[in-house]
Amino acid sequence: MRGLVALLGPTKVLGAHDDLLLYEYDGAVDTATPDAVVLPESTADVAALARFCHEHAVPIVPRGAGTGLSGGAIPVEGGVVVSFARMARILEIDVSSLRAVVQPGVINLHLSTAVAPHGLYFVPDPSSQKACTLGGNVAENSGGPHTLAYGVTTNHVTGIEIVLSDGTVVRLGGKAVEDEGYDLVGSSVGSEGTLGLVTEITVKLTPLPEDKRTLMAAFPTMDEASETVSAIIAAGVVPSAIEMMDQLATQAVEASVHAGYPLDAGGILLVEVDGARDGLEDARARIEEICRAHAASEVRVATSALERERLWAGRKGAFAAMGRLSPDYYVQDGVIPRTRLPDILRLVKDAGTRHGLQVANVFHAGDGNLHPLILFDSRRGPDELERAKAAGLEILTACVEAGGSITGEHGVGMEKNCFMPLQFQSSDLAAMRRLKDAFDPPGLMNPGKIFPTPSRCREFAFASTAR
Amino acid sequence: MSGPVPMPYPNADAPTQEMIAACVHCGFCLPTCPTYAILGVEMDSPRGRIRLMKTVWEHRLGADSPGLEDHISKCLDCRACETACPSGVEYGKLVEGTRSQIVAARSRSPIERVVRVAAFDWLLPHRQLLGGFAAFSIAAKRLGLGTLLRATRLGLARRMADLLDLLPDRASSAPLAAAPAIGERRGRVAMLQGCVMGSVFGETNAATARVLSRNGVEVIATVGQTCCGALHAHAGERERARELARRNIAAFERSAADAVIVNAAGCGAAMKEYGWLLKDDPAWSARASAFAAKVRDATEYLGDLGMSEKPGALRGRVAWDDPCHLLHGQKIKEQPRALLAAIPGLDVVPLAEADWCCGSAGTYNVTEPDLARSILERKVANIVRSGAETVVTANPGCLMQIQSGLRQAGANVRVVHLLDLLDEAYRSPR
Numbered sequence A: 001m002r003g004l005v006a007l008l009g010p011t012k013v014l015g016a017h018d019d020l021l022l023y024e025y026d027g028a029v030d031t032a033t034p035d036a037v038v039l040p041e042s043t044a045d046v047a048a049l050a051r052f053c054h055e056h057a058v059p060i061v062p063r064g065a066g067t068g069l070s071g072g073a074i075p076v077e078g079g080v081v082v083s084f085a086r087m088a089r090i091l092e093i094d095v096s097s098l099r100a101v102v103q104p105g106v107i108n109l110h111l112s113t114a115v116a117p118h119g120l121y122f123v124p125d126p127s128s129q130k131a132c133t134l135g136g137n138v139a140e141n142s143g144g145p146h147t148l149a150y151g152v153t154t155n156h157v158t159g160i161e162i163v164l165s166d167g168t169v170v171r172l173g174g175k176a177v178e179d180e181g182y183d184l185v186g187s188s189v190g191s192e193g194t195l196g197l198v199t200e201i202t203v204k205l206t207p208l209p210e211d212k213r214t215l216m217a218a219f220p221t222m223d224e225a226s227e228t229v230s231a232i233i234a235a236g237v238v239p240s241a242i243e244m245m246d247q248l249a250t251q252a253v254e255a256s257v258h259a260g261y262p263l264d265a266g267g268i269l270l271v272e273v274d275g276a277r278d279g280l281e282d283a284r285a286r287i288e289e290i291c292r293a294h295a296a297s298e299v300r301v302a303t304s305a306l307e308r309e310r311l312w313a314g315r316k317g318a319f320a321a322m323g324r325l326s327p328d329y330y331v332q333d334g335v336i337p338r339t340r341l342p343d344i345l346r347l348v349k350d351a352g353t354r355h356g357l358q359v360a361n362v363f364h365a366g367d368g369n370l371h372p373l374i375l376f377d378s379r380r381g382p383d384e385l386e387r388a389k390a391a392g393l394e395i396l397t398a399c400v401e402a403g404g405s406i407t408g409e410h411g412v413g414m415e416k417n418c419f420m421p422l423q424f425q426s427s428d429l430a431a432m433r434r435l436k437d438a439f440d441p442p443g444l445m446n447p448g449k450i451f452p453t454p455s456r457c458r459e460f461a462f463a464s465t466a467r
Numbered sequence B: 001m002s003g004p005v006p007m008p009y010p011n012a013d014a015p016t017q018e019m020i021a022a023c024v025h026c027g028f029c030l031p032t033c034p035t036y037a038i039l040g041v042e043m044d045s046p047r048g049r050i051r052l053m054k055t056v057w058e059h060r061l062g063a064d065s066p067g068l069e070d071h072i073s074k075c076l077d078c079r080a081c082e083t084a085c086p087s088g089v090e091y092g093k094l095v096e097g098t099r100s101q102i103v104a105a106r107s108r109s110p111i112e113r114v115v116r117v118a119a120f121d122w123l124l125p126h127r128q129l130l131g132g133f134a135a136f137s138i139a140a141k142r143l144g145l146g147t148l149l150r151a152t153r154l155g156l157a158r159r160m161a162d163l164l165d166l167l168p169d170r171a172s173s174a175p176l177a178a179a180p181a182i183g184e185r186r187g188r189v190a191m192l193q194g195c196v197m198g199s200v201f202g203e204t205n206a207a208t209a210r211v212l213s214r215n216g217v218e219v220i221a222t223v224g225q226t227c228c229g230a231l232h233a234h235a236g237e238r239e240r241a242r243e244l245a246r247r248n249i250a251a252f253e254r255s256a257a258d259a260v261i262v263n264a265a266g267c268g269a270a271m272k273e274y275g276w277l278l279k280d281d282p283a284w285s286a287r288a289s290a291f292a293a294k295v296r297d298a299t300e301y302l303g304d305l306g307m308s309e310k311p312g313a314l315r316g317r318v319a320w321d322d323p324c325h326l327l328h329g330q331k332i333k334e335q336p337r338a339l340l341a342a343i344p345g346l347d348v349v350p351l352a353e354a355d356w357c358c359g360s361a362g363t364y365n366v367t368e369p370d371l372a373r374s375i376l377e378r379k380v381a382n383i384v385r386s387g388a389e390t391v392v393t394a395n396p397g398c399l400m401q402i403q404s405g406l407r408q409a410g411a412n413v414r415v416v417h418l419l420d421l422l423d424e425a426y427r428s429p430r
Helices: A002-008 A017-023 A043-056 A108-118 A134-140 A184-188 A222-234 A247-257 A280-293 A305-316 A318-324 A338-354 A382-401 A417-423 A426-439 A458-465 B017-021 B034-039 B046-057 B066-074 B080-084 B091-105 B110-123 B127-142 B145-151 B155-166 B195-199 B202-214 B230-234 B238-255 B265-271 B285-292 B298-305 B334-341 B369-386 B396-408 B418-427
Strands: A036-038 A060-063 A080-083 A090-094 A099-102 A157-163 A169-173 A197-204 A211-219 A241-246 A267-275 A298-301 A328-331 A359-364 A372-376 B187-191 B217-220 B259-262 B295-297 B317-320 B390-393 B414-417
Touching (some): A002 A036, A002 A043, A017 A036, A017 B046, A017 B066, A043 A197, A090 A108, A099 A108, A157 A184, A222 A267, A222 A338, A241 A247, A247 A305, A267 A305, A280 A298, A305 A318, A318 A328, A338 A359, A338 A372, A338 A382, A382 A417, A417 A426, B046 B091, B066 B091, B127 B145, B155 B396, B230 B265, B259 B298, B390 B396, B390 B418, B396 B414
Parallel strands (some): A036 A080, B187 B217, B187 B259
Antiparallel strands (some): A090 A099, A157 A169, A241 A267, A328 A372
């Protein structure tokens, strides 16, 4: 502690017990208290911190806004949490090259707001975009509703500055679309802070679409809603987003934002098409027709920007609105082939029932990226979280067996690292480990994440031997 | 840690575990919190403060810990986080509950005890006393006491000088008179006179009554009313706030009006929560809830009722600034904007971060002067950038704070209460 204060000054270091208690959580369920918190104001601060930690073999855990859903910012092995809250400046907006250079603490939506006067935006729009930081988006390779047409964070980042565990500052990529040699930017995006500390990001900006059409369709059951998703895509229409929500989720959302979703629907789809104005009406009509052919009881088209915002506000506030149904939730992020939606959704419900827990679903249906929200109440005892996690494991196992994966956009973190063997053989994991070692030989960067750890994953040993 | 066993919450005003559990720590509130924007630490964010409240219940932190007091004191209680929260966390109730526990748990210095008694028991509930004090302070200010105090270079003197700066150049403590409905009677209301409104902004009270009367609303006099107790509740003095609430409820019950009109957003927000304040008092809880249901902000009441007579034209570029306890505390957004738009001739320009606190926040500019100043500077910069010649708002604290910030920045911008502006428009030729 004293060394850190001497190195960086008292205003950039927190060490009091009361303060550290408030860096033990993020948006998910796992907690661990750090030994210190550092609030750097420059790349030089970060490099100095890395050198210090390297010398004293102290783990470093980066933190953006703490909205993450896989425990990525939790110091599970202790050490220093690095909060990027004070590195939150937009350094450059280069309109002619369609690029912006930002510090990692910039809030996702603030970037889009800042470039809007130039007719541009930053495409990845996670539901937490009002609060989450671009550094966190890079760490988790975040998605959002519009990944269906436009891709995830890695498709919108062309360069980074990264501080390695020995304090070396490295610039990877730049404003160009493609670099020669290995795609090191691509390797770093989604590395969950396990390779180094990203201190600057060069992102792609995209011209705002000329126009949009946003539809809300209500179906009697989730089956009809699911079949509609596949039918829309089979018809050759590529919406920019197709989101689905079940009745339980709809109830929580309506209590919170009054988005106008019908409460009696078994399943709701939110579909958006955007782009050049020509052809949008045809796409809208085609989607509406497909919805009605699949027994939609209601199809509503947003007639104003305000109405569109309301429809989206419901979807984007959905996770947090769960607080109205239950004090805690454990959210899963499994991905499945879209065509398997109906049977896997049934399986999700069964997993909840088996463990005596309610599950709400609100997810990126177009990508087959599920988000079952397993509701529990930790005040009833530690057993509640254990049961939620057991239900979660059953759901993820089913996703992998259906040919999918354990995470779409939330990251592995410390929440699913034990489940990695469900999806990867030990040789796969060893190859990934060699990549990490090349960046971070002493293993100080966000330890205990992504890779299964012997101490925490003992009970999951079955998974690694199952293949 | 303060000791081997952390002190639990001392009494039933503690923030309830049920209300704390509504927070799912998603972090959506962080970017809307002015103190988080400045300090950038979790402890000074709404999510962090709720976590602090939770750790006391978990016996990991004492109700008397200095950290808890520090971070809960730094909260503006602006409640912007409530507007941002998808889970419906009632943060205002949580933070006021926590403050009451800190007051009960921590021993105060003799000086602080005297200041609390003087402010909360003598000045605020006694309009004549407060009016006299305000008039004396304004006279002293005009005689140059501020300059004198600053010349001493003492910290305390400088803070007193800052306080003098907040005062307007003229005060009016004219008592609120009844007003008949002009034309067809559309309503019969009582009005809160208010402590600060009644002793400094008496002219705004009169203007409010004139505008209501002009719109067919009879304003009846209500004797026996007192300060609403909002500042007491914000400062954790719930017992004192309850005493004032009971007196107000009894006084307004006697007046038998359709609605109780309040033109100070902070007071209205507090009075709408009288039911919560007195929930554990069986003799009063039902009466308090019935009373609270009748409370309306003046802009809310008039906006919902609709103006029966079109106001006259005014000139100039104006911007609306939301008082936090109107927008976030009472969720009133559209009505004041509609009223402003109804005045012909005005050029209403948008104000960036109109939903952001100005740093007044009850007594915040007294208790946390440095943070209050940073927050005020941000507000002033936004106002200057908007190009407005007049800023319109609806709360005495905001009026004084913003006007003093603009004056210090050398910006020639007038700050006016919306009801004063409406009154001005009604007097202006059509």
